[in-house]
Every structure is written in structure tokens, then in C-alpha cells.
Amino acid sequence: MDFRVDLGGLKLTNPIMTASGTFGYGLEFKPYGNLEELGAIVVKGLSLRPRQGNPMPRIVETPCGMLNAIGLQNIGVEKFLLEKLPLLPWKTTPVVVNLYAQSAEEFSDLTRVLSSEEGVGALEVNISCPNVKEGGLQFGQDPQAAFKVVNMLKKHAGSKPVIVKLSPNVADIKVIAKTVESAGADIISLINTIGGMAVDIHTRKPCITNVFGGLSGPAIKPVALKMVYEVCKTVKIPVIGLGGISNTQDILEFILVGASAVQIGTASFTRPDKVFTLVKDLRVKVEELGIKSWDEFRGSLRLG
Amino acid sequence: MNHKIENKKQRCQSLKVQTITYSGTRDFVHVYLDPPIWDYVPGQFVMFRPGSWSNDPVWPRPFSICEKTDDALRLFIQVVGRGTKLISCLRPGEDVDIWGPLGNGFSLKNDESVLILAGGMGIAPFVGLCKTHKNPGNINLLFGHRAPLSSYPYDELPENMSKEAMQQKSMEDLNEFQLVLKQKIQDFASKGRILACGPSSFLRAIQKYCLEYKADAWLSLENKMACGVGACLGCVARTTDDEYVQTCTCVPVFSADKVFL
Numbered sequence: 394m395d396f397r398v399d400l401g402g403l404k405l406t407n408p409i410m411t412a413s414g415t416f417g418y419g420l421e422f423k424p425y426g427n428l429e430e431l432g433a434i435v436v437k438g439l440s441l442r443p444r445q446g447n448p449m450p451r452i453v454e455t456p457c458g459m460l461n462a463i464g465l466q467n468i469g470v471e472k473f474l475l476e477k478l479p480l481l482p483w484k485t486t487p488v489v490v491n492l493y494a495q496s497a498e499e500f501s502d503l504t505r506v507l508s509s510e511e512g513v514g515a516l517e518v519n520i521s522c523p524n525v526k527e528g529g530l531q532f533g534q535d536p537q538a539a540f541k542v543v544n545m546l547k548k549h550a551g552s553k554p555v556i557v558k559l560s561p562n563v564a565d566i567k568v569i570a571k572t573v574e575s576a577g578a579d580i581i582s583l584i585n586t587i588g589g590m591a592v593d594i595h596t597r598k599p600c601i602t603n604v605f606g607g608l609s610g611p612a613i614k615p616v617a618l619k620m621v622y623e624v625c626k627t628v629k630i631p632v633i634g635l636g637g638i639s640n641t642q643d644i645l646e647f648i649l650v651g652a653s654a655v656q657i658g659t660a661s662f663t664r665p666d667k668v669f670t671l672v673k674d675l676r677v678k679v680e681e682l683g684i685k686s687w688d689e690f691r692g693s694l695r696l697g
Numbered sequence: 698m699n700h701k702i703e704n705k706k707q708r709c710q711s712l713k714v715q716t717i718t719y720s721g722t723r724d725f726v727h728v729y730l731d732p733p734i735w736d737y738v739p740g741q742f743v744m745f746r747p748g749s750w751s752n753d754p755v756w757p758r759p760f761s762i763c764e765k766t767d768d769a770l771r772l773f774i775q776v777v778g779r780g781t782k783l784i785s786c787l788r789p790g791e792d793v794d795i796w797g798p799l800g801n802g803f804s805l806k807n808d809e810s811v812l813i814l815a816g817g818m819g820i821a822p823f824v825g826l827c828k829t830h831k832n833p834g835n836i837n838l839l840f841g842h843r844a845p846l847s848s849y850p851y852d853e854l855p856e857n858m859s860k861e862a863m864q865q866k867s868m869e870d871l872n873e874f875q876l877v878l879k880q881k882i883q884d885f886a887s888k889g890r891i892l893a894c895g896p897s898s899f900l901r902a903i904q905k906y907c908l909e910y911k912a913d914a915w916l917s918l919e920n921k922m923a924c925g926v927g928a929c930l931g932c933v934a935r936t937t938d939d940e941y942v943q944t945c946t947c948v949p950v951f952s953a954d955k956v957f958l
């Protein structure tokens with residue numbers, strides 16, 4: 394079967410991408426597999442200037458998942474372009490830069506810098522980070538703010554496809570999805586982490602200093618699947634599904650409800666070569682199930 | 698031999714449990730696994746995740762490499778929570794995903810004297826270090842512990858190194874131990890390198906004395922870790938340059954004057 398996927402301008406050799414913030418800048422995983430075998434590499438959320446992130450502790454394990462409040466610690470876009478991107482195999486595997494900003498202006502500055510970079514395959518806009526005080530989520534929860542940001546990003550993105558990453562922490566995901574589509578988004582990815590909290594009854598303190606964190610991992614898969622299904626029904630642009638994917642069956646479930654590609658997040662923490670293994674195993678699974686083509690299988694969920 | 702810090706190639710492998718033995722109670726566990734293909738520097742660690750964990754617990758657990766021989770990789774683990782409890786119940790033949798060697802390890806020269814300060818489970822990385830050291834006569838070890846000494850791999854340390862163990866059962870014991878620590882550090886500061894591994898309160902005390910006496914000291918931190926490869930940014934420590942660095946890759950062994958504990 395032909396494994397390639399075309400996400401409207403972003404062409405992948407297979408539908409498996411990494412999820413931002415769980416795969417570092419890609420290079421961290423070089424000892425564990427061949428980066429060229431991945432559909433795409435999505436790097437840690439970058440801001441215009443380096444960010445320190447939140448105080449420790451920032452992570453806690455929860456049943457079938459984890460909470461994080463990293464707070465977008467990153468080396469800044471300049472250092473990334475200078476020191477990391479040249480070492481990534483962007484000629485064979487698209488490198489998607491996930492970006493974060495606190496204002497519409499900062500988003501446009503970031504986009505300008507990135508749009509002229511040959512090695513950047515697409516931009517993924519994080520309008521859904523629950524762990525930072527300014528920006529992030531507020532763009533993702535307010536349709537008008539989301540429209541403005543995406544519209545402006547598109548103006549500066551040149552030929553780079555713009556992926557808009559949605560937050561599940563909204564009343565109706567369909568409204569936001571529709572809005573960003575009409576604002577010109579090329580692709581939608583979802584879901585980001587779900588707001589959560591953990592406390593310690595011995596110390597009577599929250600388990601992470603930020604008090605709230607974002608839940609990820611297998612625990613969130615049913616929520617993610619529902620939202621991906623709803624969004625796929627609502628928009629015409631390609632959708633990337635993620636949230637709790639840990640094996641090939643999970644991947645096919647997201648494609649079955651309509652996703653064109655998937656991202657692997659927290660599962661990369663369970664084994665650093667996880668995503669590489671999934672690429673190999675998916676071929677076997679697809680063969681086993683007798684799937685003829687992605688076009689035939691995608692969104693072919695039978696109801697009633 | 699010079700334990701140089703080299704960027705050894707890391708690997709992720711499924712290794713079989715050979716045996717599990719207990720020292721004293723079932724809370725102190727020695728796990729022996731089939732040997733991995735890599736070599737390591739003492740102070741480095743591995744990520745450990747049994748195949749049977751499937752979706753839960755999600756995270757692997759970090760453990761210092763206690764010892765590695767041609768026959769086995771050995772870890773020394775104390776049961777402190779759910780993950781370590783599950784690990785203590787593993788059976789021979791079960792598969793465990795192991796990735797490593799991670800972190801930078803201790804740097805030391807065989808021909809220089811070294812003071813090792815180990816607190817509790819902090820003894821684990823020093824077992825391999827002492828047993829493979831070419832001149833054990835150069836090693837001075839002070840070991841502070843709560844559980845009975847027989848729970849720890851203390852007796853197997855080379856005969857010809859100098860070692861001293863102190864048990865802390867009460868506040869008085871702890872205060873006395875702190876005084877001895879301080880004295881040792883003061884006496885040793887000009888003589889060579891100090892290596893330390895143990896609980897954070899223990900490391901904080903050591904850091905204080907080492908700064909006071911300007912000792913060349915290296916501390917092995919034990920932060921919570923999710924990935925072990927530098928990707929999640931959950932394990933960072935704040936350095937005196939006001940940077941957050943990943944303890945899993947840039948360390949876990951830190952110069953005492955460079956990190957906030």
C-alpha cells in the first residue's frame with residue numbers, strides 16, 4: 394500500500410509525526426532510530442526569545458498518563474535555526490516548527506522569521522497551551538482572538554502550510570475548528586493536553602508548582618478521539634489527530650474517524666524508539682487488516 | 698585508567714531479568730539483567746520499564762547503574778512507591794525495556810585520592826566505581842544510612858579501600874553525622890575530588906560544606922524524570938548561571954558550585 398499522505402502542501406512519507414514537546418528538538422532521539430523514517434518531526438514549542446519555563450516540579454505521573462506544566466521552556470527561534478535545524482534531516486523529513494507567542498505581534502514576528510527558512514516544512518501554531526500565563530490558551534478559547542491570530546499568521550507565512558493546534562479545554566471544539574478554517578488554516582491538529590491537577594495529602598501541596606497542568610497519555614485517548622471525530626465532520630481541511638496514542642491500533646482508530654495523520658506524544662517517554670517502531674509496525678497492521686489505501690480507510694467509520 | 702566523560706552511544710534494548718535477590722527485607726532489591734551491548738561510566742544511569750507495564754505506569758523509572766559485568770547488568774533498588782514495588786515483583790525471564798547509558802557519570806583519576814559521600818541508596822553508583830577502581834587505596838568512603846547496614850551492598854566493597862558507615866536512627870544520629878560530614882569535607886578539601894550521591898537533604902548539607910571549604914565536589918542529583926533523553930524538560934535543575942538544564946543529559950553529576958538544590 395502507498396503510505397504517503399498529502400496534507401495540503403505538507404507531504405509525508407507516512408502518517409506518523411511526533412508531538413511537540415515530547416520529542417525535544419528531534420536530535421535527542423537520534424541514538425534510538427533513523428529520523429528519516431518518520432512522517433514528520435514536530436519540535437518543541439519555540440518562542441521569539443528563549444524562555445525558562447515554570448519552576449520545578451513540573452511533571453507528575455497520573456493513572457495511565459501524566460500532568461505537565463513545563464511552561465514552554467525553549468532555546469528561542471534563533472538558536473534553533475542556527476544550532477538544531479541544520480542537524481535535522483529536513484530534506485527528507487519535514488520539520489514542523491511549533492510556535493508560541495504572547496501577542497499577535499509576536500506571532501507575526503516569529504512567522505516572518507520562519508517563513509523564509511528552507512528547512513522549515515510547516516508551522517504549527519500552539520493556541521492551546523494551558524501552562525503559560527499570557528497567550529497560549531486565551532487565543533484558543535476565544536474564537537475571535539483565534540481568527541485574528543490565524544489570519545495574521547497566514548499573511549506572513551508565505552508558502553509554509555499553517556497547522557493550528559487546538560485545545561480541548563473549550564465548550565465546543567467545532568466552533569473553534571470552523572473559525573480557524575475560515576481564517577485560512579491549512580491543517581488542524583488536536584488535541585493539546587487537558588487541564589488537570591494533582592495534590593499530595595501528606596505535604597498538602599499541589600504536585601506541580603504551577604498547581605494546574607496538562608494531562609496527556611493513554612488516559613486522554615477517548616476524549617481526543619471524540620474531538621477529532623467531531624472536527625473531521627466539521628471542517629474540510631486535513632486534520633492531524635493526537636492524544637494518548639500508544640500503539641498501531643490507536644493510530645488506525647484516529648484515521649478511521651477521519652484524521653489524515655497522527656502525532657505520537659507521551660508514548661515516546663515509554664520507550665525512546667517508540668515512534669520508529671510504530672512506523673514499522675503500522676505497515677504490518679495495515680497489511681493484516683487488508684486496508685487498500687488511506688483514502689479508502691480514512692473516515693470510513695460505520696454508524697448504525 | 699581515566700574515567701573520561703565520553704559520549705557513549707546510547708541504546709534502547711529489551712533485556713531479560715536473570716534474577717532478583719533481596720538484601721535483608723524485600724524492600725531492598727538487586728535486579729540482575731542480561732548484559733546490554735554498551736559500556737558505561739560509574740554515575741551514569743538507565744531508564745527501566747518492564748514490558749508488562751503496557752499503559753500504566755506510563756513513565757519508566759531511572760536507576761543508577763550499580764555494576765555491569767560481562768554476565769549481567771545489576772541495579773540496586775529500594776521499594777518506595779508503586780513502580781519500585783512492581784519492579785520488586787518481576788520474575789526471571791520477564792522483559793524490561795532499558796535505555797542507556799544516560800547522563801555523564803563521575804569523572805575521576807585512578808591515581809588521585811577521592812572522597813565518596815553516599816547517603817542511603819546513593820551507594821548504588823559507587824559499587825561499580827569502587828570495584829573497578831585500579832587503586833582502591835585512593836578511595837575514602839563515608840556512608841550514611843537509615844536501614845540496617847546489611848540492607849546495602851557495603852560489605853562487598855574492596856577490602857583495601859578506606860570506608861566508614863554511620864547509621865542514623867534519630868535526630869542526634871543525624872546531627873552527629875552532619876558533624877562528621879563537615880569534618881571530612883574540611884580535611885579532604887585540598888586533597889582531591891569529592892563525589893556525592895544521596896537524598897536531596899544530604900546533598901544540600903554537602904553542598905554547603907563544600908562551598909565553605911572550596912572543595913572540588915560533584916553531586917549526583919535525583920530529579921523526577923519522564924523521558925531520560927533530554928526531551929520532556931521535566932527533570933531540570935537551576936544552575937548558578939540561572940539556566941534550567943536537564944539533569945538527565947547534562948548531568949546527573951553536577952559540580953557543587955554550579956547548581957541550586
Ligand SMILES: Cc1cc2nc3c(=O)[nH]c(=O)nc-3n(C[C@H](O)[C@H](O)[C@H](O)COP(=O)(O)OP(=O)(O)OC[C@H]3O[C@@H](n4cnc5c(N)ncnc54)[C@H](O)[C@@H]3O)c2cc1C
Nearest residue numbers: 758759760761773774775777778779780781821919920921
Ligand atoms: C539518576 C537517578 C538515579 C537513581 N538511582 C536509583 C538507584 O540506584 N536505586 C534506587 O532505589 N533509586 C534510584 N533513583 C530513584 C528512583 O528512580 C525512584 O525511587 C523511583 O523512580 C520511584 O518510583 P516509584 O514508582 O516506586 O515511586 P513513586 O510512587 O513515583 O514515588 C514514591 C516516592 O519516591 C519519590 N521519588 C519518585 N521518583 C523519584 C526520583 N526520581 N528520585 C527520587 N525520589 C523519587 C517520590 O517523591 C515519593 O516520595 C534514582 C533516580 C534518579 C533520577
Ligand SMILES: Cc1cc2nc3c(=O)[nH]c(=O)nc-3n(C[C@H](O)[C@H](O)[C@H](O)COP(=O)(O)O)c2cc1C
Nearest residue numbers: 412413414438461519584585609610636637658659
Ligand atoms: C512534557 C510535554 C510538553 C509539551 N509541550 C508542548 C509544546 O511545547 N507545544 C505544544 O503544542 N504541545 C505540547 N505538548 C502537548 C503534546 O504535543 C500533545 O498535544 C499532548 O501531550 C497530547 O498527546 P499525547 O497524549 O500523545 O501526549 C506537550 C506535552 C507534554 C507531555
Ligand code: FES
Nearest residue numbers: 925927930932945
Ligand atoms: S527526563 Fe525528560 S528531559 Fe530529563
